[in-house]
Amino acid sequence: MTRVVVDREVCMSAGVCEMEAPEVFELDADGVLQVGEPTDLAAVETAVRACPTGALTLVDED
Amino acid sequence: MSSPTLDLDTVDLSDRTFWGAPPEQRHAVYDQLRRERPFAFFAEPVIPYIEPGPGYHAVTRYADVEAISCQPALFSSGSGAVSIADMPPDLNEFYGSLISMDDPRHGKIRRIVAKAFTPRVLEKLVGNVQAVADDVVARARRTAEDGDGTIDVVADLAAPIPLRVICDMMGIPDADRAMVLQQSNVILSGGDPELVQDAEQMVTAFLEAGEELAGLMARLAAERHAHPADDLTTALVSTEVDGERLTRQEIASFFILLLVAGNETTRNAISQGVLALSEHPAERDRWAADPGLTRTAVEEVVRWTSPITWMRRTATQDVELSGQSFPAGSKFLLFYGAANRDPAVFPDPHRFDLCRDPNPHVGFGSRGPHFCLGAHLARREIGVAFRAFADHLPDLEVVGPPARLESSFVNGLKRLPARLTGAR
Numbered sequence: 001m002t003r004v005v006v007d008r009e010v011c012m013s014a015g016v017c018e019m020e021a022p023e024v025f026e027l028d029a030d031g032v033l034q035v036g037e038p039t040d041l042a043a044v045e046t047a048v049r050a051c052p053t054g055a056l057t058l059v060d061e062d
Numbered sequence: 063m064s065s066p067t068l069d070l071d072t073v074d075l076s077d078r079t080f081w082g083a084p085p086e087q088r089h090a091v092y093d094q095l096r097r098e099r100p101f102a103f104f105a106e107p108v109i110p111y112i113e114p115g116p117g118y119h120a121v122t123r124y125a126d127v128e129a130i131s132c133q134p135a136l137f138s139s140g141s142g143a144v145s146i147a148d149m150p151p152d153l154n155e156f157y158g159s160l161i162s163m164d165d166p167r168h169g170k171i172r173r174i175v176a177k178a179f180t181p182r183v184l185e186k187l188v189g190n191v192q193a194v195a196d197d198v199v200a201r202a203r204r205t206a207e208d209g210d211g212t213i214d215v216v217a218d219l220a221a222p223i224p225l226r227v228i229c230d231m232m233g234i235p236d237a238d239r240a241m242v243l244q245q246s247n248v249i250l251s252g253g254d255p256e257l258v259q260d261a262e263q264m265v266t267a268f269l270e271a272g273e274e275l276a277g278l279m280a281r282l283a284a285e286r287h288a289h290p291a292d293d294l295t296t297a298l299v300s301t302e303v304d305g306e307r308l309t310r311q312e313i314a315s316f317f318i319l320l321l322v323a324g325n326e327t328t329r330n331a332i333s334q335g336v337l338a339l340s341e342h343p344a345e346r347d348r349w350a351a352d353p354g355l356t357r358t359a360v361e362e363v364v365r366w367t368s369p370i371t372w373m374r375r376t377a378t379q380d381v382e383l384s385g386q387s388f389p390a391g392s393k394f395l396l397f398y399g400a401a402n403r404d405p406a407v408f409p410d411p412h413r414f415d416l417c418r419d420p421n422p423h424v425g426f427g428s429r430g431p432h433f434c435l436g437a438h439l440a441r442r443e444i445g446v447a448f449r450a451f452a453d454h455l456p457d458l459e460v461v462g463p464p465a466r467l468e469s470s471f472v473n474g475l476k477r478l479p480a481r482l483t484g485a486r
Binding site for chain 1: 174177179181182427428429431437438
């Protein structure tokens with residue numbers, strides 16, 4: 001199964017991922033990125049590509 | 063765009079009047095620079111009382127803009143991202159705030175302020191943006207009806223929407239808003255003679271404008287300390303990250319950044335978006351008929367207008383770009399409007415296409431830690447504004463050429479004459 005890994009050192013809380021896939025990504029009240037199950041994989045891939053700081057990676061786990 | 067070949071040796075991107083000319087001219091120059099001199103070198107513009115620096119490279123290819131932006135350790139913002147000359151450090155920090163800062167400090171402050179700009183926080187503002195846009199549009203209609211049917215797209219439509227939204231967000235009293243508009247105009251004038259009459263006094267004018275805004279901020283911050291309110295200023299004075307608060311200086315310069323950046327950029331996207339739609343009536347009609355187009359249309363307006371012409375980066379060590387070597391200390395101006403018309407990335411780049419998708423423009427900056435903090439807000443404002451124009455001002459007609467700001471940094475309009483034909 002696929003999951004999203006966030007590099008917390010690099011994430012700037014720009015929120016671009018949340019615009020692309022709001023059902024998976026959410027910046028909480030403290031501006032910290034919360035990631036849910038990557039349901040819509042196409043949207044998640046777009047979000048990962050769109051991240052301005054390259055903080056997101058998709059990893060496949062069996 | 064098929065334009066005759068120019069003599070690039072006669073082109074000077076440091077000449078302010080170059081930027082006052084119609085955009086076709088700059089795009090012809092961008093196209094040729096991108097093809098023939100992708101790192102063209104220019105001498106720095108002369109600013110009274112500021113030591114002229116060694117010159118800069120104009121970066122016009124999308125791939126190079128991206129490569130520089132996404133390697134902040136090699137290409138620093140800390141020696142100044144918003145001026146070509148190295149400003150004295152205190153000035154640099156005061157006016158540039160986050161924009162002219164590197165990590166780790168940049169990251170610390172950016173995370174503090176980012177939580178006020180998340181998509182969900184801004185979602186709550188939609189009603190507010192809509193109400194502001196509706197009111198601005200109604201006032202413009204009255205202005206036309208009470209007068210001879212004409213309005214100024216800049217003063218009557220494009221300026222008041224972002225000004226009122228950002229001032230509402232920050233809790234700035236109505237009485238201070240005219241001053242905010244005036245002083246942010248001066249700070250981003252690029253020395254345009256209409257806004258800074260005496261070139262000798264350019265630096266003084268910037269300083270005075272900054273002082274006035276900082277004075278307003280100090281007053282407001284003190285008020286919010288005593289009486290917290292539901293606004294961004296309260297969030298800024300009370301937020302902590304890892305137990306640290308922003309210093310008074312950091313708050314003051316961030317406040318100026320928000321006011322200036324939040325006003326000028328969106329205003330110029332809106333005014334030049336109106337101009338672009340008037341020049342492309344089929345696209346205007348398509349958007350008016352189909353609100354579903356708004357998502358891609360907003361991106362195309364930002365790509366097309368590229369309201370910020372460049373940001374600067376400075377090499378922290380000897381670097382290589384596309385096989386060329388540059389010594390440490392080299393300055394690079396990232397010309398976003400040029401990258402946004404790069405045929406290597408955008409098919410038919412000089413076509414204004416509201417359905418363009420994908421549209422990976424760099425109008426909000428390229429990949430990297432300095433990606434525009436206000437991108438979501440700007441998108442929202444532009445989308446809401448153009449829907450309001452389509453719904454309530456279908457008779458809006460541009461009737462004269464725009465007055466362009468003579469600034470290399472901000473791609474802006476000072477005036478755009480228009481008429482509401484139904485008003486008369």
